[in-house]
Amino acid sequence: MSHGRPVRRRGRPASAERNAGEPATRDRILGSARTEFAERGYDKASIRAIARGAGVDSALVHHYFGTKEQVFAAAVQGAxxxxxxxxxxxxxxxxxxxxxxxxxxxxxxxxxxxxxxxxxxxxxxxxxxxxxxxxxxxxxxxxxxxxxxxxxxxxxxxxxxxxxxxxxxxxxxxxxxxxxxxxxxxxxxxxxxxxxxxxxxxxxx
Amino acid sequence: MSHGRPVRRRGRPASAERNAGEPATRDRILGSARTEFAERGYDKASIRAIARGAGVDSALVHHYFGTKEQVFAAAVQGAxxxxxxxxxxxxxxxxxxxxxxxxxxxxxxxxxxxxxxxxxxxxxxxxxxxxxxxxxxxxxxxxxxxxxxxxxxxxxxxxxxxxxxxxxxxxxxxxxxxxxxxxxxxxxxxxxxxxxxxxxxxxxx
Missing domain, CATH: 1.10.357.10 (Tetracycline Repressor, domain 2)
Known part of the structure; x- marks a missing residue:
């Protein structure tokens, strides 16, 4: 986290902040998604488990990436x-x-x-x-x-x-x-x- | 099934009969096992579902092949x-x-x-x-x-x-x-x- 950054608000990040991408959180979610997809397979993988693995709320996973299919697509793109x-x-x-x-x-x-x-x-x-x-x-x-x-x-x-x-x-x-x-x-x-x-x-x- | 075969008993087949292999039933179980392993993955696959797919009782799957690992080994060997x-x-x-x-x-x-x-x-x-x-x-x-x-x-x-x-x-x-x-x-x-x-x-x- 950079210095001088404003104190984080709770809830949905503002649009500019979303686009800036919160790289650390996004990457943690994607890393957790890849582990979940690899270990349990696509069908059995759940947003809830991906969120848990990243230490965030399920809503945040949906917020950043959308559906399970979209989380998968983002994980593939990264990999x-x-x-x-x-x-x-x-x-x-x-x-x-x-x-x-x-x-x-x-x-x-x-x-x-x-x-x-x-x-x-x-x-x-x-x-x-x-x-x-x-x-x-x-x-x-x-x-x-x-x-x-x-x-x-x-x-x-x-x-x-x-x-x-x-x-x-x-x-x-x-x-x-x-x-x-x-x-x-x-x-x-x-x-x-x-x-x-x-x-x-x-x-x- | 060949002519002149004795009427089938219920329950555990006699040893000679087991070794003869009941090819139709065995093959049906192996076919069902391959489908189950392919569709649900090894971890999620169950003997119960394999038995259901073959139209037999779970006990018969165990009887012919043993554990899930052994069913898988037999399916691999066949494939x-x-x-x-x-x-x-x-x-x-x-x-x-x-x-x-x-x-x-x-x-x-x-x-x-x-x-x-x-x-x-x-x-x-x-x-x-x-x-x-x-x-x-x-x-x-x-x-x-x-x-x-x-x-x-x-x-x-x-x-x-x-x-x-x-x-x-x-x-x-x-x-x-x-x-x-x-x-x-x-x-x-x-x-x-x-x-x-x-x-x-x-x-x-």
Whole structure:
């Protein structure tokens, strides 16, 4: 909290304050939402439990985000934020290094629990619920596929990106979710050079 | 049911009869279990609901399979049965055609809802629950990795198989679970030739 801020009023924040976003509270709610969605699945998750986990009142969750579906969408968007850098990463620089750069970038997101856990939480929800899957699907389409496809400039660009993504999503599943050995414990430095040429091949081969 | 069979007694079947397996009832219970695990997740799934779905008494489910964990293990084993052909498929025939043969075989399993749906149901449970993931993990290790690795005859064989598997698991996720376009609607004939060389590269490249 910054110094010199006026004493907080109770009740509904004024519009400007809402838009300023109360980052700490919002983030706490989103963090709690991701935990709740991951642990109980989309259907079973409740606004009440999300509020409890964030130490706030249910009304405040509704106030900031709206319905459960909207809380989920906001949580996905947040979890997905690190991946939003992918299109820019790909669309600049030498095409022949796309595979290496994309895979290196993804592993940076994955190998840090702070950025990985929200992604896994969202993936878990999307796998078990159609509403969650639809939100996830829309986000992948709009923020990843459309932008990368535009830069790839081939008629089958979206399919190429998806096949590359499939390799990476499947790797995450086996390594971080199912945790089957040896891929679960293999150092990133051993996996990156095995994955990069395959991703490169999907994108430009 | 075969002709000339004695009139069924009520209650616990005799041992020989249990071992004979009552295939119709067992299969109905396993089918109901897969639906229940897929729809409600491992934690929320109940023996009572599985029994109801199969039109039998809960006691019969316990009698045939035991605990919820054991019902799940049996359902996984059944769902996984078509994939059990993979090691034999791979370990015979020309190594240079492994990618093509494996991918073609997998698509045969996937493109038929009868063999695909149980696999997806199991994948959904494994993603959302650690007990389920452990059972799935053990099955992949014992029935797939160990056997294929033995045939691949390289120190990194298991990792190679897993990276190939990652490409296929990720493809299934995007195509059948998240259902993102265009990969969701692309004909198998378009996907197989794009996946085969990548799988081949992982296995033998």
């Amino acid at each position: 997905f934020a690190p991946a939003m850098g992918i299109p820019d990463l790909l669309l600049s620089g030498d095409r022949e290094e796309w595979g290496e750069r994309l895979v290196g970038y993804i592993f940076k997101i994955w190998e840090d629990a702070v950025t990985r856990d929200p992604l896994l939480a969202i993936m878990r929800s999307a796998v078990s619920n159609e509403t969650a899957a639809a939100i996830f699907r829309g986000l992948i389409s709009r923020n990843l596929l459309e932008r990368v496809s535009a830069g790839l400039d081939r008629p089958d660009a979206a399919l190429r990106v998806e096949l590359a993504l499939a390799q990476l999503v499947g790797t995450a599943m086996l390594r971080y979710v199912i945790k089957v050995e040896p891929i679960a414990s293999a150092p990133a430095e051993e996996l990156i050079p095995r994955l990069a040429p395959v991703v490169q091949r999907h994108l430009t081969g | 996984f049965a078509p994939a059990m052909g993979i090691p034999d498929l791979l370990l015979s025939g020309d190594r240079e055609e492994w990618g093509e043969r494996l991918v073609g075989y997998i698509f045969k399993i996937w493109e038929d809802a009868v063999t695909r749906d149980p696999l997806l149901a199991i994948m959904r449970s494994a993603v959302s629950n650690e007990t389920a993931a452990a059972i799935f993990r053990g099955l992949i290790s014992r029935n797939l990795l160990e056997r294929v690795s033995a045939g691949l005859d390289r120190p990194d064989a298991a990792l190679r198989v897993e990276l190939a598997l990652a490409q296929l698991v990720g493809t299934a996720m995007l195509r059948y679970v998240i259902k993102v376009e265009p990969i969701a609607s692309a004909p198998a004939e378009e996907l197989i030739p794009r996946l085969a060389p990548v799988v081949q590269r992982h296995l033998t490249g």
